[in-house]
Amino acid sequence: MSRATLAVGYDELAALKLLALDGARRGEVKVSCGDLAGRLDASTQTASRRLQALEEAGYVERDVVSDGQWVTITDDGDRVLQREYEDYRRVFETTADLELRGSVTAGMGEGRHYISLPGYKRQFEERLGYEPFPGTLNVELAERSRRERSAMESFDGVDIDEWEDDERTYGSATCYPAVLEADGDTYDPVHVIVPDRTHHDETKVELIAADKLRDELGLADGDEVIVHVSQ
Numbered sequence: 001m002s003r004a005t006l007a008v009g010y011d012e013l014a015a016l017k018l019l020a021l022d023g024a025r026r027g028e029v030k031v032s033c034g035d036l037a038g039r040l041d042a043s044t045q046t047a048s049r050r051l052q053a054l055e056e057a058g059y060v061e062r063d064v065v066s067d068g069q070w071v072t073i074t075d076d077g078d079r080v081l082q083r084e085y086e087d088y089r090r091v092f093e094t095t096a097d098l099e100l101r102g103s104v105t106a107g108m109g110e111g112r113h114y115i116s117l118p119g120y121k122r123q124f125e126e127r128l129g130y131e132p133f134p135g136t137l138n139v140e141l142a143e144r145s146r147r148e149r150s151a152m153e154s155f156d157g158v159d160i161d162e163w164e165d166d167e168r169t170y171g172s173a174t175c176y177p178a179v180l181e182a183d184g185d186t187y188d189p190v191h192v193i194v195p196d197r198t199h200h201d202e203t204k205v206e207l208i209a210a211d212k213l214r215d216e217l218g219l220a221d222g223d224e225v226i227v228h229v230s231q
């Protein structure tokens with residue numbers, strides 16, 4: 001860690017932000033420690049120490065005069081502010097993926113049947129770009145992920161249409177692109193498939209992929225996985 005990083009903490013950063021708001025990124029601004037202290041809710045001595053620390057870290061340049069000081073933010077200081085700005089941008093602007101956590105579980109062995117039906121298979125190939133391994137990997141969701149999974153409904157999914165053969169109709173489904181993570185390894189792409197008609201409730205999700213995921217990621221019942229669903 002550099003000396004600069006050690007010398008400056010969040011208190012100094014707050015002062016640097018106020019200086020930037022006053023225009024010190026663009027050039028010299030006149031600063032009085034008394035005024036700065038008021039805005040930082042600190043004593044004048046504290047405000048003065050903060051400015052000194054910022055100067056020692058190389059984040060500002062100062063020219064002290066009789067009735068105050070002229071302060072400019074340096075390129076290094078600007079970079080520190082930019083990093084903060086990037087953090088806040090990630091907080092407020094990014095469309096973060098949904099992270100569903102759970103454990104691998106066995107189901108009723110019906111997934112294999114449905115995924116293999118020609119009316120679905122055709123659509124998977126056309127719309128997902130692969131022929132899925134016959135089956136669905138069932139994941140029992142952890143408590144928190146059960147609540148969060150409803151957010152998935154607002155994501156752009158790939159629609160699989162209902163269809164019929166001579167005997168019956170088959171329900172529609174929606175596929176959400178995702179990355180499956182297990183024990184640090186990942187498999188990509190998988191799709192969370194949400195059939196319209198299903199005997200599973202919101203405590204489980206089913207995944208499809210071109211390959212047998214149990215083999216690809218060495219999964220057994222009870223193993224913890226993370227499904228990163230893309231927005």
Ligand SMILES: Cc1cc2nc3c(=O)[nH]c(=O)nc-3n(C[C@H](O)[C@H](O)[C@H](O)COP(=O)(O)O)c2cc1C
Nearest residue numbers: 107108109110111114136170171195197198199200
């Ligand atoms: C593509 C697809 C279509 C399905 N369509 C139907 C359906 O038309 N009627 C129905 O009762 N269940 C349907 N299911 C749901 C299965 O009956 C069942 O809920 C689940 O997929 C089986 O999971 P499991 O064997 O992994 O436990 C469908 C499932 C999938 C994956």
Ligand SMILES: Nc1ccn([C@@H]2O[C@H](COP(=O)(O)OP(=O)(O)O)[C@@H](O)[C@H]2O)c(=O)n1
Nearest residue numbers: 107108109111112135136137209212213214
């Ligand atoms: N892409 C896939 C799909 C299913 N599977 C597994 O393949 C088997 C057949 O799937 P299934 O849906 O018929 O069976 P269950 O989920 O009901 O146990 C199960 O053991 C699934 O966990 C997999 O490993 N990878």
Ligand SMILES: [Mg+2]
Nearest residue numbers: 107111136137
């Ligand atoms: Mg299954």
